[in-house]
Amino acid sequence: MAGDGFGGAGLRTGARGDDGMIHPKKRIAAPALAAGVAILLAACGNSNKQNSLDPKGPNAQKIDDLFIPILGVAIVIGILILGATVFMAIKFRQRDGKPDNPKQVHGHTALEIGWTIVPALILAVVAVPTVSTIWDLAERPVGPNVLKVDVVGKQWWWQFQFPKQHLVPASTQAAYSATVAKGMVTTSTELHIPVGTKVDVALHSYDVIHSFWVPELNGKKDVMPARSNHLTLEASKPGVFMGACAEYCGLSHANMRFRVIAEPMADWVKWRDKVSGGPAQPYSGEIATLTGKTYGCTNCHVFNDPKQQPYGPNLTHLADRSTFAGGTLELDSANLKRWIMNAPGEVPMQSKDCRLPPPATCVGMPSFIKNTPHGQKTMTSEDADKIVTFLMGEK
Amino acid sequence: MTTTTRAATVPAEIAPPRGILHRPKSTSGFWSWWTTVDHKKIGILYGGLALVFFLIAGIEALLIRLQLAGPNGTILTASQYNTLFTMHGTTMVFLVGMPLATAFGNYLIPLQIGARDVAFPRLNMFGFWVFAAGGAFIYSGFFLGGAPNGGWFGYTPLTSTPMTMGALPGHGPDFWAVGLVMLGIGSVTSGLNFVATILNMRAPGMTLMRMPVFVWMMLVVAFLTVFAMPAVTAALIMVFFDRNFSTNFFVAKAGGDPLLYQHLFWLFGHPEVYILILPGMGIVSETLPVFSRKPLFGRSVVIFSGIAIGFLGWGVWAHHMFATGLGPVAQTAFGLSTMLIAIPTGVKIFNWMGTVWGGSIKLSSPMLFSLGFIAMFTIGGLSGVTHSIVPADTQQTDTYYVVAHFHYVLFGGLVFAIFGGFYYWWPKVFGRLLDDRIGKVNFWLMLIGFNMTFFPMHISGLQGQPRRTYQYPANMGWDTANFIATIGAFVIALSVLVFLVNVVKTARRGEVASADPWDGRTLEWSIPSPAPEYNFAEIPEVHAADDFWHRKYTEDEEGRLVRLPAGGSDDGVQHGDGHGIHLPSPSFFPLILALGLPILGYAAVFKLPWLAVPGVIVLLFGVYAWGIEPGTAED
The missing domain is CATH 2.60.40.420 (Cupredoxins -  blue copper proteins)
Structure with a gap:
């Protein structure tokens, strides 16, 4: 019989009949867990710079600090429920294939109130830091030390404009006046930002909806026609962080990537002065x-x-x-x-x-x-x- | 057609039967399936066609997984990939999930409430033909200038920008929008039909609180369907108008707003999630008590939490839009409402576990799928709670973490429950049991394959892999997770193949089912298998929830189960021959009326006004002739 063939190959080890079916769940759980751990470990050793689990700036860090403990609680609850399900299936199964006459329990008011209230309490505890983080992250940075960038999502590439602005770190006063004099700079695909500086990203689109996402620096924010969304980026250390469009935007959505290059302020100023100057060669x-x-x-x-x-x-x-x-x-x-x-x-x-x-x-x-x-x-x-x-x- | 002979040719002394076409007569054989109004046959039609679409969507999924098996896959082009993920989602939601639930509802609601048919039998058949026509219409796009390629969610302005402006080439979004409007008509009619049936046609004594939980869940689903479809229908019509008639609903520079579409879509889309999962919850609420030999724990709480989910489901839509820049007030409100909906959902899970606890558990295939449902749905529910953590959701949304989440809910939830339902009700529908050993292989392969496919996506998603991308670069740490997922997808395919083998193998040689093969609790097990055309020889009188069970068992002082002495030889099973029972008669008009819709659809998509003329004629003919045809032929 076909069923026996499949069963013998992959699912049952013993020669027992159908009632021996309860153990495989255990045998599946272990390899599945091992595989999960293996994937996680493999992730640590690669060059992924687009990893929401590896925050590299204060905004992404806040999200991670909120998410990881809640994920932990969810995993514990999940293991308890899954464990209880497997346990029940084993413990209360009909051993000799004959139906038992179990006690007919129709409900238990105290228990039911309990498992309504307890999850509600857990969620209430979760809600407090969630709400405070929502408001925290929604705050738009202001002040002279905030760098403004206009990001335009286009099918299928990213444009970065640095408008005229007053980014005035004390050490680069001279450079500042130079930039203002030169006006804006328009680049694409690579966004240079100074380390430790809050960057106020204004998001614009003139075609379809895109989504601006640099997982290691912050969550994503959609780039909507007709409105300007804002997102704050800040990198704690120098580095290259990968970003991608995260909203399906047509044919080449998968090829709409970019990178954020965070460098010390002095290097950033040098970069800015270079790219905001006239062309390197005569164009004629x-x-x-x-x-x-x-x-x-x-x-x-x-x-x-x-x-x-x-x-x-x-x-x-x-x-x-x-x-x-x-x-x-x-x-x-x-x-x-x-x-x-x-x-x-x-x-x-x-x-x-x-x-x-x-x-x-x-x-x-x-x-x-x-x-x-x-x-x-x-x-x-x-x-x-x-x-x-x-x-x-x-x- | 021989059947178009005019009624006027009937001799004058006999009163001419009303109606334009001769009434179809056949109640068995191939042609009876085209005109039947029997809710059981219509249920089988829904289920059969939905399974065909399930296989198609599965093949689409396998192609997607092959493309993503490794980085920079080249099996599919970007355009093919975009079409496939759009059609996989559209098919699974509208052509598999909803019709499968309707299939179960159609077959079981009258049987479980002690009725002989649904309230509007011809409308029921119309719903099926609209589903068939709408599904065929959407898929015809593959051959007629572009299958849908704007995602199952079809965000504007990508989908609403006119074809000549190049946002999406081809007629894809047109076929998608018109096809979904059509399918919506079918869903709303079947929803209204279920509401009317459940509220009006219950057997004597079947009070609302004595109704089986599956019927309760289908009642909630029917209400959700009736109220949710208009929102998306409006949105789809606006998309079609923007695209074809230069309206500006979603054109930003003309003062329109693309975000409006998302509100309308998810105001439908989130109740839709519950439209898909509540039938599954209903199914396991039937199977778990039977295979535990215990009543459903906290029955009324399970029912009320289902209703609560139905209501709360209207207040969470914007959690699909946390990254769109709604602002912190809306984010807070919808984050909290999303947390709230986890509470009734959790209550259900705990009550199901309370049902199993201390029972006498028979681990047959339906029970394995139901336990699998609890486990997998729990994982999906918990990852759902992490989406209510709004800041975390801005990392997760549009990544594979979300893909993992909703597959745990909809595949681990709905599909597992549906397969459990197949194994459970198959004997009642076809008179033969599916093979339980093959069923167990089916279950374990599906459980393993499912977890291999979707569990790793949690990890690759959190590691930054975005959705809806036809390629991903190497060295991102996503390769292993994606490779395992691809293997898992083929294991799922194998499990479905095993199911089909089971169906074919047992069709002729399967064990013949008795009326009550599982020692069931609800009324459908009190009639012969397969259910006779007239359902109940005698309309039952109901005295309690799980009435049929109480005819077989009582409880002693300790609350233990005691078998009642069999009343004669029949165990309470009906054995009448249905003589003298008058059933609704078959009709051509549901089919004819439904055929008018795709004709109008093609006229709209290709802007062919002349084609609208036959479409309207067919529609009007169908409506008029249906209108003057009596529900039951005079004989």
Whole structure:
């Protein structure tokens, strides 16, 4: 019989009949627990920088401090209930297959009141720190030492703008005036923040809903069209923290990643001064023609002005970044060349018609070697090399 | 069609039967299934079609798991993956979970309350055909320019942005929105039907508090369905209008608000969760007492906590939206209401355990699935409580932790209960028992596979793996959890295969069931197996909760069970032949009326006004002809 075959293979060890079925639960519990522990241990030894269980800043720490004890209580309650279920199934089973005549208990008022009140009390205890943490985290930081960033979620990459502001750490007074003079800086995919500084992130979207999430620094906050949500980021130590879009936003939602780079204030100021300055190289002559008239890159990108917010990522100082393409590719010449020539081959995009005149349907970067519309130029390898060389020099 | 002969051709001296088409006559055989109004046959139709969709959704899940077995999977494209997770969710909620519950409700409610049919038999059949038409309509998108790909939740503006603006290519969201509106019509009609049946058609003496708990839970579910579907229907129509007719309900720059959609969707969506789980709670509330040989512990408390869940379920919707920037006031309110709903849920779990405690437990397949339900649902409930910790939820939401949570509730809860229900009621429905040994293999494989699939997701979710991503990068520490989950998914598939083997194997050679194979407690076990067409030869008179049990047993002074001397040879089981019982007659019109809906649906999706004409004609013909057709044919 098929049933015996399956049973003998995986579920029963003894040759006993059906009533020997009670023990497997124990045998399953142990490996399952072991597997769980193994996964947890494995997690500690890897390079995951997107781990909500590994907070690296005060906001994420508050969440973790709240969650872990409650998780512990939940695990204990869970083990008690599961244990009691298994225990009952074993203890009260019909041993010889004959029905017993058990005592007919219809209920027990005191017990039932008890198991209504006790969970209510446990939850009341849980509610207090929960509510206080909700209000704590909702507070928006103010003051001269708060760095403001405007984050724009776009299908499928992140834009970071540093508006004119008064971030005035005493030690960097001079640098401050310099930044204000230069106005805003627009970058993408990598968000640089100073360590130990509260960063007031304002979240904007002009297409669909995204969700901004850096698990090691804070919980997530949705990026909504029509409203600006705020989130506070703060890193306690220097490091790189991975972030991702956490709300399904269409085709390449999975490829909408970013990283937060926290560095000491002095390094951050240096970075800011570099990327907010004019382009590293002159943008004229052949390269301007190639990226402009020939291939139309400038329809969506800007190469020589860090302030502007074009439709696509601002490419001024692109080589300052370590990743691109929604944080999915390392920035090197080979990757960049493949991307420039045939971006949809690297990341799925709805960009088949991007090189057509409006109102063509277009989300993302088109291929310049496939589906070239009539009258437009297919990108040559030499031209791609020239653009790559220029971009890799745009530090 | 031979049956379209006009009634006018009937000789003049006989009063012409009212109605436009000849009344279908067959009550058995293939064609009877198209026109039946027998609640039992309709229940089987619901269950059978829902199982087909269950297999389809399972195949979708396996493809998803194959893609995610390792980092940077390449089995599916991003577009295929997005379609599959959308269709898996949509199918499991609307085409599996709800219809399966309706299947059990259809078959069992009249039997458990001592009625011969539901209140509106033809409306019942209409509900089924709308479900069939709606399901086929949504799936036809695969062949007609785009299956749904905006997620089962279909957040705007992703889904509501016109196709020409490129947010989602293809007709996916159109098929999704129109199809769900259609399915909503079917759900509301069957919900109204259940309410009317339960409130009006109980046997003499069957007071509300004597009703089986399963019927109680279905009553709560029916009310939830009737009130919840309009919210999502409104939202879906707005999505369709934004997409196709340039309205601005969810267009931010025109003053619309995408967040409005989420409120409407979850105002339906959270009661929907209870629409899915309460039938499961009802099923185990029936099986646990039978297989423990003890009454349900604190019966009235179990019923009232079910009602409490039904009410509180309306006040927690925004816990799906804690990350949307509602502000701390709303976060606090919905966090606390979410905690509150854990209390009646916990009470139920403890009462079920109180039922089993001290019983005489027969570990047959239905009992194993029911105990599995308690254990798995408890895990899902506890992880649900961690979502009410709002700050923690902002880490968990939209990660695999949530995927783990709701699968523990809906698979570990509903699906385990449904399978327990299959094993329990199969003999009453088909007259043969499913094989218990195969059933145990089915259970253990499902339990192991289920935990392998979904337990690791708790961990990968907390480690930052977001949902709805067709690929994940390597070196994030998620590889092991995902690989185990993929293996587990195939173990679940194997367990379902074992179930199907059981069905096929016992169909011809299974043990023939007596009227009361489990020593049952409720009225359905007092009639022969399979249940005769007329259900009860004599409408029973009810004197207590678990009336049938009390005809068999009494308690001594210590409260121990004492078998009553069998009253003759029949153990209280009915043996009438149903002679002279008048049942509602079959009808073509539920099918015809339901067929009008997908025609209108295609007209809407493809903006073809001419196609709306036949759609409207079919609809009007169906409504009119149904309207003048008597419920029961004169014979």
